[in-house]
Amino acid sequence: MKTGLQVIIISSMLSLFSCGEEVTTPKPRGYYRIELPERKYSMFDPAGCTYKFEIADYIIPVPDTNRLSESCWWYLVMPKINGQIYLTYKPLHGDINKFLDDTHTLVYKHTSRASSIDEQVISFRPGVSGVLYTLGGQAASSTQFYVTDSVHHFLRGAVYFNAPPNADSLAPVQSYVREDILHMLKTLEWK
Numbered sequence: 001m002k003t004g005l006q007v008i009i010i011s012s013m014l015s016l017f018s019c020g021e022e023v024t025t026p027k028p029r030g031y032y033r034i035e036l037p038e039r040k041y042s043m044f045d046p047a048g049c050t051y052k053f054e055i056a057d058y059i060i061p062v063p064d065t066n067r068l069s070e071s072c073w074w075y076l077v078m079p080k081i082n083g084q085i086y087l088t089y090k091p092l093h094g095d096i097n098k099f100l101d102d103t104h105t106l107v108y109k110h111t112s113r114a115s116s117i118d119e120q121v122i123s124f125r126p127g128v129s130g131v132l133y134t135l136g137g138q139a140a141s142s143t144q145f146y147v148t149d150s151v152h153h154f155l156r157g158a159v160y161f162n163a164p165p166n167a168d169s170l171a172p173v174q175s176y177v178r179e180d181i182l183h184m185l186k187t188l189e190w191k
Helices: 002-017 096-112 167-186
Strands: 041-044 051-056 060-063 074-078 083-091 114-125 128-137 143-148 153-161
Touching (some): 083 167, 096 128, 096 143, 114 167, 128 167, 153 167
Antiparallel strands (some): 143 153
């Protein structure tokens, strides 16, 4: 009987001493896995516009019908990844510096939220050169660009996603879209 009482006392004491507060470790925030569409390209040749290029098949071109839009302005909608590329086209009449300044202003409006702005000069062949901007941090637009032949044509684009600008969660999608933009610009032809 004495042994049974000792067992009860020892197990009661172990129970009391093992009842301390449980230390919990918060789990890191998770993000949904984004299934990126397979790439296949087709020619985008909008009627009445002086440019054409290849776009990925998951992109749906929609004319910009905003009251302030001009001819050959497009939304390249990416419904599978919840984003779009805004394209604006301007014919040049000796006013390239105005459009370069406008582009610079529009890109650098993001400095309050962007942790960095990298400028990559791109030149694929004579008549197709410009700058690809990569904006780091929490900027609303992570990628912007312009291409021009410096005499007749100026095409500008900006990528936006319909999601909070969380650089960590959007990084794979931004990288994926940037590759498609480079393909688009490599295949660009002025008409």
